[in-house]
Structures are given as C-alpha cells and as structure tokens.
Amino acid sequence: MTIDTKTSVRLTIDDTSVKAASGETVLSAARRAGIDIPALCHEEGMAAWGACRLCLIEVEGLDKLQAACTTQVADGLVVRTNTARTRAKRASYLRMYLSDHNSYCEAPCKDACPAHIDIPAYIKQIEDGDFAAAAATVRKEMPFPGILGRICPRYCEPVCRRGEVDEPIAICALHRAAGDHAPAALVSAHPSGHRVAVIGAGPAGLSCAWYLTAAGHEVTIYDKAEKPGGMLRYTIPEFRLPESDLDAELQPLWDAGVRFVENVALGVDINPYGLLQAGFDAVFVGVGAWQTMPSRIPGHEAMLDALRLLRDVGEGKKPTLSGTVAVLGDGAVAFDAARAAVRQGAQSVVLVSRHPADDVEAGQRELAAARAEGVQIEALTEAKRVKLRKGGKPTALECVRLEADASGKLVEAKGSRFELKVDVVISALSFAPDLGEGDDELTLSAWNTLEANHYTGRTKSEGVFAAGDAVTGAKSAIHALAGGKRAALSIDAWLRGVDLPELEAKLALYAGLPYLEQLADAPQLGELGQRLAERSPVWLKMGIAADRAARATMPTLAAAKRTTSFEEVERGLKKKAAQAEATRCLQCTCPSLGECDLQRLGVEYEITSNELVRPSSRVRSITPRYEHPFIRRDMNRCISCGRCVRVCRDVAGPACYDFRGRGFLMEVDTPYGESLQLAKCITCGRCVSSCP
Ligand code: SF4
Ligand code: SF4
Ligand code: SF4
Ligand code: FES
Numbered sequence: 001m002t003i004d005t006k007t008s009v010r011l012t013i014d015d016t017s018v019k020a021a022s023g024e025t026v027l028s029a030a031r032r033a034g035i036d037i038p039a040l041c042h043e044e045g046m047a048a049w050g051a052c053r054l055c056l057i058e059v060e061g062l063d064k065l066q067a068a069c070t071t072q073v074a075d076g077l078v079v080r081t082n083t084a085r086t087r088a089k090r091a092s093y094l095r096m097y098l099s100d101h102n103s104y105c106e107a108p109c110k111d112a113c114p115a116h117i118d119i120p121a122y123i124k125q126i127e128d129g130d131f132a133a134a135a136a137t138v139r140k141e142m143p144f145p146g147i148l149g150r151i152c153p154r155y156c157e158p159v160c161r162r163g164e165v166d167e168p169i170a171i172c173a174l175h176r177a178a179g180d181h182a183p184a185a186l187v188s189a190h191p192s193g194h195r196v197a198v199i200g201a202g203p204a205g206l207s208c209a210w211y212l213t214a215a216g217h218e219v220t221i222y223d224k225a226e227k228p229g230g231m232l233r234y235t236i237p238e239f240r241l242p243e244s245d246l247d248a249e250l251q252p253l254w255d256a257g258v259r260f261v262e263n264v265a266l267g268v269d270i271n272p273y274g275l276l277q278a279g280f281d282a283v284f285v286g287v288g289a290w291q292t293m294p295s296r297i298p299g300h301e302a303m304l305d306a307l308r309l310l311r312d313v314g315e316g317k318k319p320t321l322s323g324t325v326a327v328l329g330d331g332a333v334a335f336d337a338a339r340a341a342v343r344q345g346a347q348s349v350v351l352v353s354r355h356p357a358d359d360v361e362a363g364q365r366e367l368a369a370a371r372a373e374g375v376q377i378e379a380l381t382e383a384k385r386v387k388l389r390k391g392g393k394p395t396a397l398e399c400v401r402l403e404a405d406a407s408g409k410l411v412e413a414k415g416s417r418f419e420l421k422v423d424v425v426i427s428a429l430s431f432a433p434d435l436g437e438g439d440d441e442l443t444l445s446a447w448n449t450l451e452a453n454h455y456t457g458r459t460k461s462e463g464v465f466a467a468g469d470a471v472t473g474a475k476s477a478i479h480a481l482a483g484g485k486r487a488a489l490s491i492d493a494w495l496r497g498v499d500l501p502e503l504e505a506k507l508a509l510y511a512g513l514p515y516l517e518q519l520a521d522a523p524q525l526g527e528l529g530q531r532l533a534e535r536s537p538v539w540l541k542m543g544i545a546a547d548r549a550a551r552a553t554m555p556t557l558a559a560a561k562r563t564t565s566f567e568e569v570e571r572g573l574k575k576k577a578a579q580a581e582a583t584r585c586l587q588c589t590c591p592s593l594g595e596c597d598l599q600r601l602g603v604e605y606e607i608t609s610n611e612l613v614r615p616s617s618r619v620r621s622i623t624p625r626y627e628h629p630f631i632r633r634d635m636n637r638c639i640s641c642g643r644c645v646r647v648c649r650d651v652a653g654p655a656c657y658d659f660r661g662r663g664f665l666m667e668v669d670t671p672y673g674e675s676l677q678l679a680k681c682i683t684c685g686r687c688v689s690s691c692p
Pocket of ligand 1: 101103104105106590591592593594596597598599637
C-alpha cells in the first residue's frame with residue numbers, strides 16, 4: 001500500500017510513530033507497522049464488523065476501550081494496544097468464546113501415555129465395532145494392547161477430559177478389549193537385509209524387536225531366561241497377567257521370524273561388541289533392572305528380595321509366608337509382592353510407602369486392587385530399622401512419618417517414630433540393571449544404569465543402542481516399551497544413513513520451544529523426528545457438552561477367590577460393554593490444530609483456567625455436516641465471528657450462509673438449513689480459509 005503524503009496522518013501506536021492514510025483503521029495501520037493486534041472477526045479487504053472485541057485498544061483521551069478494526073486513524077492519535085486493561089478484556093472475551101466451544105485442540109490422554117498411542121482414534125474404532133482396526137491403531141505405537149491393558153498404571157486416565165463431566169474414559173480397559181477381541185498381528189516390511197541383535201526379552205527388548213521387524217530387519221533376541229517376557233513373565237503374577245495372554249500377544253513376533261535364544265546373559269555369555277563382530281549390523285541392549293538394591297537400614301540382612309519372591313511365585317515354587325508381612329516400596333514390584341504375600345498365606349500385609357497414598361509410584365489401579373485384597377497402606381512413612389529377635393528373624397519395623405518442609409521436601413515429622421509388629425520384611429525399594437561382569441563398551445551413569453541418548457537410545461559405542469529400565473532405572477512397563485520403540489525407530493533410521501546426532505540436537509532444541517512454536521516447527525522435524533519429539537502442550541480450558549454416563553465397570557474375580565488363588569482378577573470388558581464405553585469419549589482432536597487463531601490466542605492469553613466453564617454450563621452441541629465433499633461444517637467450533645457469512649456474500653457472491661437464532665443460541669447455517677450444494681456453493685473455499 002502506498003500512502004499519499006497529502007492525505008496521510010501520523011499517529012503513535014505503542015510509542016512508535018506510524019504514518020497512515022486518512023480513512024484507514026488503526027488495525028490496518030498497526031499491522032502495516034508490524035504491530036500485532038489480535039482480531040478474530042476482521043477479514044482484510046472487507047468492511048469492519050466489530051463483533052469479536054479482541055482488537056480492543058486504549059486511545060488517549062477516551063475512557064472506553066475502542067475496537068481497532070472500526071477506529072479510524074487521525075493525526076496525533078495516541079494508541080496503546082497491549083496494556084493490562086486491553087489484555088484483561090481480551091482474556092475475558094476469549095474465556096467466553098472458549099466456554100461455549102464444544103471441541104478440543106488435541107487429546108491430553110495421548111500426550112500423557114508414554115507411548116503416545118492415538119487414543120481417540122482407537123476408541124472411535126471400538127465404538128464403530130472394528131476391534132481389529134483399533135488393535136492395529138494401538139500397535140502403531142505400542143505392540144501389546146492386551147498386556148498393557150492388564151498392567152499399565154494408566155498415566156492417560158487422570159488427565160482425560162471426560163473426568164470433568166463424570167469419570168475418565170476406561171482407556172486402558174478399552175485397549176485391552178481391542179487386544180482381547182481381535183487377533184494379534186505383526187506385518188513386516190520388505191526385508192532390509194540388515195540383522196539386529198536384541199539383548200533382553202523384557203518389555204523394552206520385545207518392543208524394539210517388534211518395530212525392527214515391522215521395518216523389515218531380521219531380529220534375534222537373546223535373554224538370560226528360558227522364555228521371553230522378562231519382568232512381564234517372571235515377576236508380574238498370574239493374577240495380573242496370565243502367561244497364556246502374554247504368550248498370545250508375543251506370538252506374532254515368532255510368526256514373523258524373530259529368533260529367541262534363551263539362557264544367554266549379557267556380560268557373561270555375550271556382549272554388544274562381540275555381536276557386532278559376529279555380523280549383526282546393530283545391537284540393542286534392554287536388560288531391565290533385575291537387581292534389588294540392598295537397603296542400608298539396620299536389620300536389612302533379614303529382608304527378603306521382592307524380585308526373588310515374585311520369581312519363585314512365577315516359577316510355581318509357592319514360598320509360604322506367615323504372620324504379618326511388611327513390604328517396603330510402592331512401585332509395581334512392591335504391590336505385586338504385597339498381593340502375592342496375601343495369596344501365599346500372610347495373615348496381614350502392610351505396604352510402607354514414602355509417598356502420599358494418592359501418589360504411589362504404581363498408580364491408583366494397583367493401590368485400589370491391593371486395598372480390596374486387604375493390604376494396609378502406611379503412606380508417607382519411612383522404615384528406619386528392622387528389629388530382629390534371636391536367630392535373626394524380624395520382630396518389628398521401626399518407622400517414622402514424613403511431612404513436607406517449607407521447600408516441599410519430605411522430612412521426618414518430629415516425635416512420629418512408631419513400631420509395626422512384623423514377621424517378614426520384603427524389600428522392593430530400588431532396582432538396578434544386572435550387567436554381569438560389566439562391559440567396557442557401555443558407559444554407566446552414577447546410578448549404575450546404562451548411558452544412552454534420551455531420544456534415540458544411541459550409546460557412545462557405534463551401532464549399540466539401549467533403553468528401558470537398564471537406562472532409566474526401574475520404571476513402568478509402558479515406559480520401557482516406549483523406549484524400546486524409540487530405539488527401534490532410531491536403529492532403523494541409522495541403518496538407512498540418518499545422522500542421529502544431528503537429529504538428537506534438533507530434538508533437544510525443539511523440546512525447549514514454547515508450545516505454539518513447537519506446533520509451527522513440527523513439520524520440519526519430519527515423521528521420525530515428530531515421533532521421537534517431546535512436546536509441552538498448553539491445555540486450554542473449554543466447555544464440554546456431554547450428558548453424564550457412568551464409566552464401564554471392570555468385571556472382577558469373586559472377592560472370596562481373590563485372596564486364595566492366582567486366577568486373573570480383572571476379567572476384561574465384553575465387546576458390547578467396550579463399545580458403550582467408547583461412546584463416552586469426547587474425541588478431543590481438531591483438524592485445525594496449530595492453524596487456529598482461537599487456539600493461538602487462548603495460549604497467548606493463558607486461558608488454562610476459566611471460571612465460565614462449569615459442569616452445569618450449557619455448551620453448544622450441533623451435529624456436524626459433512627455433505628460437501630471438501631467443506632466440513634462443524635458449528636461446535638464456531639465463535640460466530642461472521643467471517644464466512646460476509647466473505648461468501650461480499651466476496652464470493654452466492655451468500656450460502658446466514659446467522660440463525662440470537663445470543664448464545666446463534667449459529668451459522670445455510671439460509672433454509674439446506675445442503676451447501678443446494679445453496680449454490682461454488683466450492684471456492686473462501687469460507688474455510690477465512691474461518692479463524
Ligand atoms: S484448534 Fe481451534 S477450533 Fe480446534 S479445538 Fe482448538 S481452539 Fe477450537
Ligand atoms: S499404555 Fe497405559 S498410559 Fe498408554 S493408553 Fe494404555 S493405559 Fe494409558
Ligand atoms: S475424552 Fe477421549 S480423547 Fe478426550 S481425553 Fe478422554 S479418552 Fe482422550
Ligand atoms: S472486533 Fe475488531 S477484529 Fe473483531
């Protein structure tokens with residue numbers, strides 16, 4: 001735009017002197033000067049509408065805020081676009097729009113799942129009755145929907161938006177249903193000619209083998225045990241994960257040609273360097289964390305090792321326990337040991353955790369199951385000493401209560417020392433990898449874990465990758481599976497010549513970007529980079545339109561049988577129940593993610609809490625219309641800015657849209673509610689591109 005100096009004016013916007021054509025609006029002059037004023041209803045080249053009120057500015061000499069899109073420039077005008085007052089007003093309008101916005105930018109459940117499974121997608125497939133497609137969707141990111149459906153701590157569920165209406169979706173039970181009601185399958189790509197060795201047949205190794213096989217590589221898994229599964233088989237008891245279900249989900253690996261070599265231990269029989277020498281193109285190390293780290297408290301020598309106990313139980317040795325059993329720790333191993341102790345004859349079982357009960361490491365699923373079986377939880381408690389009777393058997397556990405100090409650190413509460421009468425103490429506090437004699441090729445951290453790149457699992461030894469508990473220390477199976485998958489994707493890329501150090505540097509940089517920049521820059525990472533990237537979404541607070549409906553109840557083994565048998569406790573959802581549960585999902589995804597001004601402004605104005613959003617508030621709920629081949633009309637996302645109405649009428653011509661109703665009930669539709677085709681749509685797409 002050129003400005004005629006005879007008719008031009010000079011105004012000041014945010015302390016910058018700006019030349020503008022008389023008759024021009026402040027919004028247009030500001031934009032030309034590179035000053036951003038938010039505007040949702042304004043369409044460049046069209047008459048101002050002034051409806052959204054996002055462009056409000058302060059004009060010197062005027063009390064009221066003015067809309068920049070309707071305020072004309074004038075000589076000497078002094079304007080402020082970004083003051084506490086304008087920001088507060090814009091935030092209040094954004095809160096209003098978002099409170100009636102029946103949609104969501106992206107799914108928090110998917111973000112919270114360590115494997116980033118496309119949860120809304122598989123839930124939709126279950127709703128449609130296509131369990132095989134649902135299982136395939138889960139397997140794109142996590143190979144064992146049935147196994148994890150039985151044992152995962154469910155990181156996805158506490159953040160599920162459905163929880164704001166009634167209860168979170170039974171996400172975990174649903175992917176178990178997908179695994180249970182559809183045959184397991186692994187489709188491998190055309191053979192690549194590369195051979196990869198996987199050391200460790202636990203969750204990390206199995207997951208790595210799965211995705212390497214899918215990419216067409218020939219995989220051999222080595223493990224120190226007789227059968228594959230690692231912790232899944234040898235420490236998770238039957239009552240949580242029956243061996244037959246484990247075997248059924250692993251079967252596709254063997255069907256696809258993966259070799260399993262048993263009784264071969266890292267650092268004893270094999271090492272990565274030797275395997276590379278033997279002709280493997282890459283080696284993955286995922287040996288888990290099988291060593292219980294000794295407790296240092298007095299009397300620790302009388303403690304039983306939780307992993308040993310669970311292994312004995314798994315091997316059918318049926319160790320007998322009696323009296324009161326105390327389990328130290330609150331991870332999955334501790335809870336499994338406590339629940340196994342109940343079944344092995346303990347009169348009472350108490351689990352001693354340093355954390356509050358609602359924050360135990362194993363998650364609320366295990367806490368609830370253990371409590372249902374009579375396990376008593378001593379939360380925020382630390383064991384200080386095992387008192388021993390003559391002969392070295394425990395007689396009592398001396399404990400203290402913990403409380404948070406001013407900095408939030410847990411410290412001993414004064415005068416809180418107390419004793420628990422116990423007969424057996426089981427240690428499940430901390431675990432480290434068992435690396436045999438050690439390996440010069442692998443570097444260890446101060447915690448005795450393997451050092452490997454966080455994103456790719458690449459170690460300092462060329463061609464050697466590592467992930468899972470051996471790298472992170474003891475975490476849940478889903479973390480190990482996710483790590484194994486990331487390593488497999490990286491090994492595949494490395495074998496294809498991708499520069500992993502460069503990718504790792506990019507990913508580290510990306511992780512530090514603010515959310516909106518992450519959304520904008522994601523395509524530059526490429527497909528692999530996006531799957532390995534760490535993101536930090538900002539969760540806006542929006543209204544939800546949904547009728548209350550109870551969450552599916554997981555059928556469980558009869559109470560009387562639970563404490564006396566090792567039969568599976570959770571029995572799984574039948575198809576019909578799973579489909580009904582799937583209908584409760586709010587499908588928190590949006591095709592406009594990252595390209596939407598409303599989302600951008602919501603993030604910029606930090607609308608992450610919103611007093612206008614209440615469970616009882618009315619939120620629009622309008623069936624989307626997809627009759628046009630390219631134009632999806634979803635009025636649940638409409639903010640009634642009127643841009644499509646005006647652009648179709650004033651620029652394109654056919655005037656396909658108009659407003660219907662008033663106030664909160666207002667919506668945009670074709671003049672008689674007819675299809676766009678009947679409204680003489682010319683398919684120019686202007687309405688779509690003008691929608692903010
Ligand atoms: S991206 Fe935009 S339209 Fe989609 S849900 Fe978020 S705010 Fe709404
Ligand atoms: S694997 Fe765990 S965190 Fe991921 S979707 Fe399943 S239950 Fe949720
Ligand atoms: S409602 Fe559905 S998509 Fe939304 S967070 Fe919950 S499970 Fe995920
Ligand atoms: S009111 Fe000015 S852009 Fe909407």
